[in-house]
Amino acid sequence: MTYLITGGAGYIGSHVVRAMTQAGERVVVLDDLSTGEASRVPEDVPLVIGSTLDGELVGRTIAEHRITGVVHLAAKKQVGESVEKPLHYYRENVHGLTVLLEAVAAAGVRNFLFSSSAAVYGMPDVDLVTEETPCLPMSPYGETKLAGEWLVRAVGKAHGISTACLRYFNVAGAATPELADTGIFNLVPMVFEKLEDGQAPCIFGDAYPTPDGTCIRDYIHVEDLADAHLAAARKLAETSDAGEYGDLTVNIGRGEGVSVREMVDLINEITGRGVAPEVTAPRAGDPARIVASADRIADQLGWKARHDVRDMITSSWQGWRLHRDG
Numbered sequence: 001m002t003y004l005i006t007g008g009a010g011y012i013g014s015h016v017v018r019a020m021t022q023a024g025e026r027v028v029v030l031d032d033l034s035t036g037e038a039s040r041v042p043e044d045v046p047l048v049i050g051s052t053l054d055g056e057l058v059g060r061t062i063a064e065h066r067i068t069g070v071v072h073l074a075a076k077k078q079v080g081e082s083v084e085k086p087l088h089y090y091r092e093n094v095h096g097l098t099v100l101l102e103a104v105a106a107a108g109v110r111n112f113l114f115s116s117s118a119a120v121y122g123m124p125d126v127d128l129v130t131e132e133t134p135c136l137p138m139s140p141y142g143e144t145k146l147a148g149e150w151l152v153r154a155v156g157k158a159h160g161i162s163t164a165c166l167r168y169f170n171v172a173g174a175a176t177p178e179l180a181d182t183g184i185f186n187l188v189p190m191v192f193e194k195l196e197d198g199q200a201p202c203i204f205g206d207a208y209p210t211p212d213g214t215c216i217r218d219y220i221h222v223e224d225l226a227d228a229h230l231a232a233a234r235k236l237a238e239t240s241d242a243g244e245y246g247d248l249t250v251n252i253g254r255g256e257g258v259s260v261r262e263m264v265d266l267i268n269e270i271t272g273r274g275v276a277p278e279v280t281a282p283r284a285g286d287p288a289r290i291v292a293s294a295d296r297i298a299d300q301l302g303w304k305a306r307h308d309v310r311d312m313i314t315s316s317w318q319g320w321r322l323h324r325d326g
Contacts, residue, residue: 001111001237002026004067006052006100007074008045009036011171011181012115012222016071017045018175019226020233028065030058031074040179052096058103069111069237070104071229072097075144078185079119082141093144097151105159110240112152113232116167118218118251120146123287130293131167131249138285153247162236162246166228169253169292173221173312180319181222188313191264192320195273201264205282208289216257216289221307221315228252231301253292254305263309270313 003020007013008029013036020027021042029041032051041047046065050057052074061067075093076082082089097114104112119142120135137143149165156163172188174180184193191201206213232248239246264277297303 001068001233002028002066003069003071003233004028004030004062004065005071005073006030007036007072007115009033009038009040009047010073011179011183012225013073014040014179015175015222015226016073016229017041018179019223019230020071021045023230025230025233028061028067030061035183052100053092055099055103058100059106062103062107062109067107067109069113069233070100070109071113071115071233072100073115075115077117077141079139079141082139082144086140089140089144093141094147094151097148101151101155104161105155109161111162111233111236112156113164113166113229113236114148114152116149116165117142117145118167118169118253118290118292120149120167121290123285124290127289128255128291128293129251131251131296149249156245156247160245162239162244164232164236164246164248164250166232167249167251168225168228169218169220169251169290171222171225172219172316173223173307174315174319175223175226177315177319177322180316180323182323187260187263188267188316189320191267192271192317195267195271195275196324198275200275200278201267203260203264203277203279204286206261206279207282210259210288212259212261214260215286216259216291218253218256218291219258219263219309219312220253220305221312224305224307225252228297228301228303231303235301248300250297250300251292251294252297253294255292255294257289257291258309263313266309267313270310271317
């Protein structure tokens with residue numbers, strides 16, 4: 001198998017590249033480097049610089065490298081930005097996927113793995129979110145991910161392409177400091193930035209119906225997430241090699257909830273900063289609790305998360321220090 005990994009120079013994508021190459025898989029990366037970094041891609045992995053919107057480039061890349069499977073991670077992913085720029089998000093995430101799938105179908109590629117998101121669920125009022133929980137996305141970003149799932153499944157069924165849609169929850173951590181998340185968009189780096197500036201970390205609301213009043217989330221280590229991609233890709237390969245068509249949709253999470261206050265307290269402990277958080281107004285659209293059921297991925301792929309929240313914060317902090325201190 002030779003896999004095309006779109007978005008392979010990004011935070012999550014580079015970890016997927018690492019997991020797959022370490023497992024002996026051949027990979028090629030396609031990335032426009034709008035948020036990715038070429039330095040994240042190993043020297044022995046071909047890097048094609050460009051967008052999934054460029055159908056000619058995608059088709060040529062698939063042909064030249066004899067691609068037999070695709071792992072599609074390239075996407076715009078900021079919820080707030082998607083509200084301000086819905087046309088941009090639909091163009092990048094949905095039209096870009098359409099162009100990619102056209103090239104995949106034309107080339108006879110048999111396996112396609114789609115990076116989805118827990119954002120497809122919106123604000124589910126359940127203790128554990130299963131794959132059967134109704135999908136009611138609350139942002140253009142979530143909508144593009146759900147529309148992407150529909151498109152992937154429809155094209156897979158029409159062209160006999162085995163497909164997998166991976167809905168992952170809150171990603172943190174790093175396999176190595178060099179691959180750590182450098183963006184200030186998620187809770188862990190947001191708290192790091194405040195602590196580095198000597199400011200109080202923010203907690204958005206503390207009156208939710210949870211034990212400590214703050215939102216509860218399911219955090220997954222990016223290294224575990226990458227291993228799940230590898231497991232899903234190999235499952236699809238087994239299915240297509242047997243001459244069968246497969247369609248898989250799974251959550252990727254630990255099935256354990258951690259509150260925002262618990263996360264901030266643990267970050268303070270690990271970094272040695274000890275700055276008390278400041279509670280501010282809750283953000284619109286934040287569900288009180290969203291925690292994954294990870295039963296299906298365990299049953300169908302034999303996958304289970306290995307890292308805990310302490311691992312995530314410790315490895316993230318090591319990467320943060322490396323990037324900030326040079």
